[in-house]
Amino acid sequence: MTSRDSYNIRVLGQELYDKVSSSKVLLIGAGGIGCELLKNLVMSGFKDIEVIDLDTIDISNLNRQFLFQKQHVKQAKAHVAKESAQKFNPSAEIKSLQCNIKEAQFSVQWFKQFTMVLNALDNLEARRHVNAMCLAADVPLVESGTQGYFGQAYVIKKDETECFDCQPKITPKTYPVCTIRSTPSEPIHSNEVAALNRETEELKAIKEAAGSPDYTKKIFSKVYETDIERSLTMESMWKNRQKPTPLHYDELENIMSDIAEKGGLEDRKVWDLKENFEVFKSSAKKLSTRLLKEREVHSDAILSFDKDDDDAMDFVTAASNLRAHIFGIEKNSLFDVKSMAGNIIPAIATTNAIISGLVILKAFGILRGEYKNNPRVYLHTSSRLISEANSDPNPNCSVCRSRSAMVSVDFEKATLRDLINQVLLLPVDEGGAGMEQDEIAIMDGSRMIYDVDFEDMADIPMKEAGLKPDTILRVTNDDGDEIDLIMEANNTEELIKLSSPLPKLVFKVLVKRKMEEESEEANKRVKTMHTIVDDVILLDLDNADDDIVLLD
Ligand SMILES: Nc1ncnc2c1ncn2[C@@H]1O[C@H](COP(=O)(O)OP(=O)(O)OP(=O)(O)O)[C@@H](O)[C@H]1O
Numbered sequence: 001m002t003s004r005d006s007y008n009i010r011v012l013g014q015e016l017y018d019k020v021s022s023s024k025v026l027l028i029g030a031g032g033i034g035c036e037l038l039k040n041l042v043m044s045g046f047k048d049i050e051v052i053d054l055d056t057i058d059i060s061n062l063n064r065q066f067l068f069q070k071q072h073v074k075q076a077k078a079h080v081a082k083e084s085a086q087k088f089n090p091s092a093e094i095k096s097l098q099c100n101i102k103e104a105q106f107s108v109q110w111f112k113q114f115t116m117v118l119n120a121l122d123n124l125e126a127r128r129h130v131n132a133m134c135l136a137a138d139v140p141l142v143e144s145g146t147q148g149y150f151g152q153a154y155v156i157k158k159d160e161t162e163c164f165d166c167q168p169k170i171t172p173k174t175y176p177v178c179t180i181r182s183t184p185s186e187p188i189h190s191n192e193v194a195a196l197n198r199e200t201e202e203l204k205a206i207k208e209a210a211g212s213p214d215y216t217k218k219i220f221s222k223v224y225e226t227d228i229e230r231s232l233t234m235e236s237m238w239k240n241r242q243k244p245t246p247l248h249y250d251e252l253e254n255i256m257s258d259i260a261e262k263g264g265l266e267d268r269k270v271w272d273l274k275e276n277f278e279v280f281k282s283s284a285k286k287l288s289t290r291l292l293k294e295r296e297v298h299s300d301a302i303l304s305f306d307k308d309d310d311d312a313m314d315f316v317t318a319a320s321n322l323r324a325h326i327f328g329i330e331k332n333s334l335f336d337v338k339s340m341a342g343n344i345i346p347a348i349a350t351t352n353a354i355i356s357g358l359v360i361l362k363a364f365g366i367l368r369g370e371y372k373n374n375p376r377v378y379l380h381t382s383s384r385l386i387s388e389a390n391s392d393p394n395p396n397c398s399v400c401r402s403r404s405a406m407v408s409v410d411f412e413k414a415t416l417r418d419l420i421n422q423v424l425l426l427p428v429d430e431g432g433a434g435m436e437q438d439e440i441a442i443m444d445g446s447r448m449i450y451d452v453d454f455e456d457m458a459d460i461p462m463k464e465a466g467l468k469p470d471t472i473l474r475v476t477n478d479d480g481d482e483i484d485l486i487m488e489a490n491n492t493e494e495l496i497k498l499s500s501p502l503p504k505l506v507f508k509v510l511v512k513r514k515m516e517e518e519s520e521e522a523n524k525r526v527k528t529m530h531t532i533v534d535d536v537i538l539l540d541l542d543n544a545d546d547d548i549v550l551l552d
């Protein structure tokens with residue numbers, strides 16, 4: 001036993017320590033939160049850890065992802081994180097995978113081997129996927145995230161708490177191109193125009209003029225002079241708006257200044273007009289020189305935008321500020337533009353550290369069997385921690401409120417008809433779905449494979465119908481019941497068999513489904529169901545007669 005272990009026994013107590021050291025944990029993501037978390041896991045006594053990350057280390061990760069150093073740049077995050085974290089507690093067994101967690105090899109069955117899953121991801125799609133997999137595998141998940149000084153950590157457990165998708169998520173803002181091209185009104189508009197310009201016509205012009213002595217002048221004059229003067233001729237556009245003021249290259253060139261290019265300009269300072277002009281010229285020149293060099297190797301080389309490319313960020317900042325000046329919009333520092341153009345909020349190491357610590361506390365809670373009573377924790381401004389009770393699943397959530405079960409299948413022989421007869425029509429008290437034949441619909445992802453008017457695939461072997469192990473079939477009926485059937489290859493003689501009885505119906509929502517999904521209005525109504533008029537909720541808690549509750 002290492003001294004780390006005896007220390008952990010004293011801190012956690014023997015009972016929790018034993019649970020910690022015998023549990024198997026999956027950590028998804030080895031970025032800002034993931035690095036902190038992996039270090040915390042090994043230091044607090046977790047011994048069996050699998051870490052997965054699809055990415056390689058970028059130089060910009062080094063300021064906060066402290067398991068990585070300069071010599072690791074371009075190596076796989078998961079492998080380097082494992083090597084570095086291992087040193088904190090050599091008795092821990094860490095397995096690393098450089099993969100996308102959405103790959104088919106990480107099946108529901110694979111997820112089932114873990115005591116818990118810890119998410120340290122940075123995107124909605126992967127979070128949604130892991131949420132669905134953990135629900136299907138019935139493995140508790142700790143979800144976490146940070147944005148600047150804000151952060152949160154909470155537990156998701158099937159049937160006990162809200163899942164990741166129980167509450168609608170705000171989708172990132174987009175701006176209509178036509179509006180921002182002609183009449184930008186906020187700083188972010190100008191930035192996007194600069195980015196768009198760079199990506200479309202104006203960048204093409206820069207590329208074509210690259211190498212010629214007056215190419216920056218050409219592009220400058222087109223975007224900031226000719227285009228603006230043209231738009232000024234459309235009188236009606238400026239009736240209720242401030243008119244733009246074109247910029248003239250030669251006039252700016254003649255302003256006396258000792259700045260030759262960006263050298264010495266601070267990233268957090270808002271540059272003045274002349275400074276933006278000089279940075280525009282120098283960054284455009286550097287970008288085009290780079291392009292010409294790359295074209296010597298590949299004739300069709302292009303430059304693509306990367307928020308961590310200094311020349312690209314200088315160009316976008318200066319170009320958007322020049323345009324902001326024309327439209328009388330406030331200019332921004334390079335630091336601010338980087339947040340907007342890269343659609344990022346700067347990551348803060350301290351926030352990641354606080355949230356990772358909380359994730360470990362949530363994980364201890366899971367090992368003590370605390371789900372609903374394992375409060376969500378939010379980190380707010382002024383470093384205040386706020387805890388909030390974990391909520392029940394949203395009865396209208398289409399992700400966690402559908403029932404799911406594993407079905408073992410002989411894909412070579414069993415047909416959808418077998419599935420219908422032996423699982424879906426099977427009475428509820430025999431562990432089946434108790435559905436009616438003519439109201440069943442079966443979907444394989446977005447592909448309809450069976451309903452009463454489409455039986456083409458009902459009598460062919462499932463393999464021929466394109467079904468394979470780990471397919472998740474969604475079965476619905478006219479009552480709005482939803483059942484997810486996770487199809488696994490069978491290891492018995494039987495054609496088809498439910499691995500476990502279907503979970504009983506807890507909440508059955510018979511609203512006419514018009515209120516579902518997408519629209520904000522619908523989402524509001526889902527959250528406050530008592531305001532729904534004319535909708536009916538059917539609670540069938542014990543599978544006895546349905547109770548009908550009318551909502552006023
Ligand atoms: N589908 C996925 N499968 C595996 N790993 C993923 C998946 N999606 C995201 N990740 C990983 O999750 C981690 C999230 O970490 P973080 O938020 O710190 O992002 P980052 O890319 O390292 O930093 P930044 O975006 O701030 O430059 C990243 O390392 C990323 O590679």
Ligand SMILES: [Zn+2]
Nearest residue numbers: 163166397400
């Ligand atoms: Zn849910």
